[in-house]
Amino acid sequence: xxxxxxxxxxxxxxxxxxxxxxxxxxxxxxxxxxxxxxxxxxxxxxxxxxxxxxxxxxxxxxxxxxxxxxxxxxxxxxxxxxxxxxxxxxxxxxxxxxxxxxxxxxxxxxxxxxxxxxxxxxxxxxxxxxxxxxxxxxxxxxxxxxxxxxxxxxxxxxxxxxxxxxxxxxxxxxxxxxxxxxxxxxxxxxxxxxxxxxxxxxxxxxxxxxxxxxxxxxxxxxxxxxxxxxxxxxxxxxxxxxxxxxxxxxxxxxxxxxxxxxxxxxxxxxxxxxxxxxxxxxxxxxxxxxxxxxxxxxxxxxxxxxxxxxxxxxxxxxxxxxxxxxxxxxxxxxxxxxxxxxxxxx
Amino acid sequence: xxxxxxxxxxxxxxxxxxxxxxxxxxxxxxxxxxxxxxxxxxxxxxxxxxxxxxxxxxxxxxxxxxxxxxxxxxxxxxxxxxxxxxxxxxxxxxxxxxxxxxxxxxxxxxxxxxxxxxxxxxxxxxxxxxxxxxxxxxxxxxxxxxxxxxxxxxxxxxxxxxxxxxxxxxxxxxxxxxxxxxxxxxxxxxxxxxxxxxxxxxxxxxxxxxxxxxxxxxxxxxxxxxxxxxxxxxxxxxxxxxxxxxxxxxxxxxxxxxxxxxxxxxxxxxxxxxxxxxxxxxxxxxxxxxxxxxxxxxxxxxxxxxxxxxxxxxxxxxxxxxxxxxxxxxxxxxxxxxxxxxxxxx
Numbered sequence: 001x002x003x004x005x006x007x008x009x010x011x012x013x014x015x016x017x018x019x020x021x022x023x024x025x026x027x028x029x030x031x032x033x034x035x036x037x038x039x040x041x042x043x044x045x046x047x048x049x050x051x052x053x054x055x056x057x058x059x060x061x062x063x064x065x066x067x068x069x070x071x072x073x074x075x076x077x078x079x080x081x082x083x084x085x086x087x088x089x090x091x092x093x094x095x096x097x098x099x100x101x102x103x104x105x106x107x108x109x110x111x112x113x114x115x116x117x118x119x120x121x122x123x124x125x126x127x128x129x130x131x132x133x134x135x136x137x138x139x140x141x142x143x144x145x146x147x148x149x150x151x152x153x154x155x156x157x158x159x160x161x162x163x164x165x166x167x168x169x170x171x172x173x174x175x176x177x178x179x180x181x182x183x184x185x186x187x188x189x190x191x192x193x194x195x196x197x198x199x200x201x202x203x204x205x206x207x208x209x210x211x212x213x214x215x216x217x218x219x220x221x222x223x224x225x226x227x228x229x230x231x232x233x234x235x236x237x238x239x240x241x242x243x244x245x246x247x248x249x250x251x252x253x254x255x256x257x258x259x260x261x262x263x264x265x266x267x268x269x270x271x272x273x274x275x276x277x278x279x280x281x282x283x284x285x286x287x288x289x290x291x292x293x294x295x296x297x298x299x300x301x302x303x304x305x306x307x308x309x310x311x312x313x314x315x316x317x318x319x320x321x322x323x324x325x326x327x328x329x330x331x332x333x334x335x336x337x338x339x340x341x342x343x344x345x346x
Numbered sequence: 347x348x349x350x351x352x353x354x355x356x357x358x359x360x361x362x363x364x365x366x367x368x369x370x371x372x373x374x375x376x377x378x379x380x381x382x383x384x385x386x387x388x389x390x391x392x393x394x395x396x397x398x399x400x401x402x403x404x405x406x407x408x409x410x411x412x413x414x415x416x417x418x419x420x421x422x423x424x425x426x427x428x429x430x431x432x433x434x435x436x437x438x439x440x441x442x443x444x445x446x447x448x449x450x451x452x453x454x455x456x457x458x459x460x461x462x463x464x465x466x467x468x469x470x471x472x473x474x475x476x477x478x479x480x481x482x483x484x485x486x487x488x489x490x491x492x493x494x495x496x497x498x499x500x501x502x503x504x505x506x507x508x509x510x511x512x513x514x515x516x517x518x519x520x521x522x523x524x525x526x527x528x529x530x531x532x533x534x535x536x537x538x539x540x541x542x543x544x545x546x547x548x549x550x551x552x553x554x555x556x557x558x559x560x561x562x563x564x565x566x567x568x569x570x571x572x573x574x575x576x577x578x579x580x581x582x583x584x585x586x587x588x589x590x591x592x593x594x595x596x597x598x599x600x601x602x603x604x605x606x607x608x609x610x611x612x613x614x615x616x617x618x619x620x621x622x623x624x625x626x627x628x629x630x631x632x633x634x635x636x637x638x639x640x641x642x643x644x645x646x647x648x649x650x651x652x653x654x655x656x657x658x659x660x661x662x663x664x665x666x667x668x669x670x671x672x673x674x675x676x677x678x679x680x681x682x683x684x685x686x687x688x689x690x691x692x
Contacts, residue, residue, distance in 0.1 A: 046552060057524075057533050061576045064526040071526055075551070117619050118528060118595060146619035147529065147559040149549045178403075180410040180417055182464060183493065187403050203495045205421070206392060213493040230407045249464060273463050273492035276660025314622025318660055321667035 003052045007066050010041040010052060020044065025086045025103045037089050038063040038070060039077040046078075069116065076114045076143040079151055080346060087112075092129050095138070096346060110139040110346065115309060117146040123305045123330055127337065130156050141346060144309055152313065155344035158337070159327050161296070163267030164284040170194055172224040177217070179241070180230040182248045184217040186210040195220070200268045200285050213271060214245040214252065215259040222260075251302060258300040258329040261336050272297050276318050277326075293323065298338075300329040316341055349398045353412050356387040356398060366390065371432045371449045383435055384409040384416060385423040392424075415462065422460045422489040425497055426692060433458075438475050441484070442692060456485040456692065458499075461655060463492040469651045469676055473683065476502050487690060490655055498659065501690035504683065505673050507642070509613030510630040516540055518570040523563070525587070526576040528594045530563040532556040541566070546614045546631050559617060560591040560598065561605040568606075597648060604646040604675040607682050618643050622664050623672075639669065644684075646675040662687055 004011040012020070012027070016034040020026040026044060027036040036044070044050035045059055052059070063070045073093060080087045086097040088108070095108035111133045115121060126142070133140035134157070142154040175191040177184055185205070186192045192210035195201040201220065202212035212220065218241060221227060227236045236244070245252045255278050262269045268282040280294040297319040301307075319326035320343060328339045350357040358366070358373070362380040366372040372390060373382040382390070390396035391405055398405070409416045419439060426433045432443040434454070441454035457479045461467060472488070479486035480503070488500045521537040523530050531551070532538045538556035541547040547566065548558035558566065564587060567573060573582045582590070591598045601624050608615045614628040626640040643665040665672035666689060674685045 060531070061524060061526065065577050069527065071529065071531075078551075116528065146617050147561075148617045148619075149529065149551065149557040150617070150620070152620060178407060180407065181415065182462065183417065183495065185406070185417075205424075205495065211495040215493075231411050271492050271494045271496070273494075273656060273659060274496070274498060274663070276656055276663060310619060310622055313619060314660060314664055317620070317622060318664050318667070321664070 005052060005054075005062075008038060010036040010038070012036065012050075020050075025088070028088075038067055039074050042074055043078055043081060069114065072114050072116055072145045075145055075149055076112065076151060079143075080112070083346060085346065091132060092140070093143075096141075108138060110141055111136075112141045112143050112346070115142055115144050117144055117309050117313075120306045120308050123301055123307050123328070124332065126156060126307065127330065127332070127339065130158060130339065134158065141344060142341075143346075144313070153344050153346050154312075154316065154341050156339060156341050159296075159325070159340040161262060161265050161267060161281075161327070161338050163262075163265055163282070165266040165268060167266065168199060168223060168263070170199060170223070172220065172226075175225050177212075177225060177227045178230045179217075179227055179236065179244070183214065184212050184227055186212060197288060200270070200282075200288070214249065215256050218242060218245060218256055219260055219263060251300070254300045254302045254331065257331060258298065258336065261329075262298065269298075270294070272299070275322055275324070277315060280324070281327075295324060296327050297322075297324040298327045298329055300331075303331050305330065312341065316343060351398060351400075351408075354384060356382040356384070358382065366396075371434070374434075384413055385420050388420055389424055389427060415460065418460050418462055418491045421491055421495055422458065422497060425489075426458070429692060431692065437478060438486070439489075454484060456487055457482075458487045458489050458692070461488055461490050463490055463655050463659075466652045466654050469647055469653050469674070470678065472502060472653065473676065473678070473685065476504060476685065480504065487692060488687075489692075490659070499690050499692050500658075500662065500687050502685060502687050505642075505671070505686040507608060507611050507613060507627075507673070507684050509608075509611055509628070511612040511614060513612065514545060514569060514609070516545060516569070518566065518572075521571050523558075523571060523573045524576045525563075525573055525582065525590070529560065530558050530573055532558060543634060546616070546628075546634070560595065561602050564588060564591060564602055565606055565609060597646070600646045600648045600677070603677060604644065604682065607675075608644065615644075616640070618645070621668055621670070623661060626670070627673075641670060642673050643668075643670045644673045644675055646677075649677050651676065658687065662689060 002013050012034045014032045017029045021029055021034055026040050027034045042059055045056050077087055080096055086103055087094050088103055090111055092111040092113040094112040096110040096112055098109040113129050130140050140156045144152045176187045187209055189208040192208055196204055196210055201216050202210040205211050221238050259269055268285045269279045272278050272280040275297050277297040277299040279298045281296040281298050282294045316326045325340050330337050348359050358380045360378045363375045367375055367380055372386050373380045388405055391402050423433055426442055432449055433440050434449055436457055438457040438459040440458040442456040442458055444455040459475050476486050486502045490498045522533045533555055535554040538554055542550055542556055547562050548556040551557050567584050605615055608627060614631045615625050618624050618626040621643050623643040623645040625644045627642040627644050628640045662672045671686050676683050
């Protein structure tokens with residue numbers, strides 16, 4: 001076969017259209033010739049279906065030098081093809097056709113974006129890919145290649161967060177609360193019990209006294225809670241308290257914005273410390289004696305966040321281990337986005 | 347009762363020895379009086395067993411202002427007492443007596459060190475506590491208090507890492523290996539198969555070609571593997587290759603030292619990416635068709651590492667979810683320490 005190897009593609013003569021495109025949807029017909037991408041050509045050379053006069057090793061080294069992350073893309077392409085899917089290049093590396101579907105006849109179901117475990121990714125990059133896919137009504141998948149060449153697929157999608165709780169409605173005018181070191185204690189029994197039993201705030205230290213966290217306290221101060229400083233006896237303004245909280249927890253503001261937003265969406269939000277994330281979130285709690293399973297583990301990311309993929313992998317595996325959705329909350333242009341990332345099979 | 351509240355203790359007259367010490371091992375008898383720590387006094391005031399003329403709230407605020415992390419210590423002390431243990435102060439916050447044991451008669455079984463979720467801890471600090479406890483043949487427990495006042499206990503101990511594999515013994519003189527971007531490919535079938543099947547190195551791309559990671563490659567170069575650079579065709583020296591690997595992975599050296607040490611201890615070491623740690627480790631692999639369960643998840647920490655407790659919690663929960671021990675490898679004075687941290691009940 002009369003082939004041409006240009007830097008980043010292999011061009012084959014007309015008869016290849018019949019042999020490779022019509023038969024297996026390899027390459028793109030360009031008039032009288034067929035153009036293969038480097039991964040497609042490498043795959044066919046490895047399978048001994050294509051001979052362009054170089055060994056697989058020579059072709060592989062050539063491609064790796066020419067194309068960034070060639071090897072990762074090759075590993076993913078090969079895996080998808082071996083699973084029996086038709087795979088074509090796309091703006092996000094690959095698009096994949098559903099089983100039984102064919103390029104030109106049906107539309108692709110999934111976009112795949114290839115990442116190396118080792119290379120940190122700006123979260124906005126993942127967000128952009130989700131938008132591209134959702135605009136075209138496709139699934140968005142990340143294919144992460146680890147250092148030994150093993151593959152993990154994740155589906156990424158927007159999440160709609162909405163709970164079924166009644167809006168907050170408690171009289172806090174009689175509350176007696178003190179800030180101590182890094183948390184707040186509510187001393188009077190009536191307020192403690194109401195906050196705990198109806199709003200699912202805090203944790204009872206004993207029958208009468210409630211301990212609430214910094215995010216809970218800031219939220220409740222917005223609803224009328226008055227808080228004294230244990231050290232000085234003075235009452236905090238909301239601004240003073242927020243500043244105090246920020247000095248204790250550097251990412252307080254990012255966390256608080258998400259906490260507030262989720263509470264305002266009628267969800268019950270509790271700490272996710274034991275699960276390694278910021279919050280565990282319940283859609284509805286009817287009473288404390290039969291706490292339901294929390295549906296989400298939510299982790300808030302600061303603006304400009306760069307994702308380390310081993311961390312992402314860890315978070316998701318953890319959430320799944322306790323049957324929760326892993327949701328990343330990301331703020332962009334003062335708007336919060338909730339992104340659900342979960343293990344998936346292509 | 348004639349009591350004295352000094353800043354950091356409460357001193358009670360002689361009759362309190364009978365009432366509190368002989369009955370429940372609260373406080374320390376000092377000649378004609380009994381000295382209570384602030385947590386002990388707060389606990390007795392809350393239980394309405396002790397009246398020193400101030401309310402629980404007043405005493406609690408006083409103590410919180412005087413003693414750093416008073417509230418955390420109170421939460422842990424209260425929890426241990428409620429579980430029915432005798433608890434005394436110790437160099438690591440508390441020492442706890444086994445069920446059925448009594449201060450003065452039996453010795454304490456466990457040391458407890460109280461930490462706040464929010465406050466990062468130097469890893470050496472944890473290491474020091476383990477040494478103190480082990481010298482005295484006690485268990486060492488961390489009690490971590492999260493932002494809502496919930497408690498998690500972890501047992502920390504030294505781990506002895508030893509596998510049952512035969513020492514490495516492969517002739518690598520005919521190997522043909524190329525470095526491509528961020529990994530290495532071994533092209534010849536014989537070496538690939540031997541490395542894969544007998545040494546459990548790398549991952550086969552197809553029947554003949556093996557992909558190995560940067561740590562594996564560096565280790566094998568020490569055993570005679572020759573590696574070419576795909577971009578230049580030149581052969582790497584071990585030093586050049588290590589420098590290359592460091593430019594790809596900033597924590598390469600830390601990881602590699604642990605990898606090499608574990609391999610030299612006759613263990614099989616593979617990437618732990620899917621589990622969110624550096625390595626999963628097998629004590630013995632007899633053949634690839636029946637891979638056993640990997641016993642350990644090992645994560646290497648750089649010298650001077652400061653532990654963020656939510657990260658610790660996440661790592662441990664993950665390892666347990668897949669029935670592995672979570673081992674942290676820490677290098678100090680050029681010696682590696684392996685520390686096993688696991689969830690525990692006091």
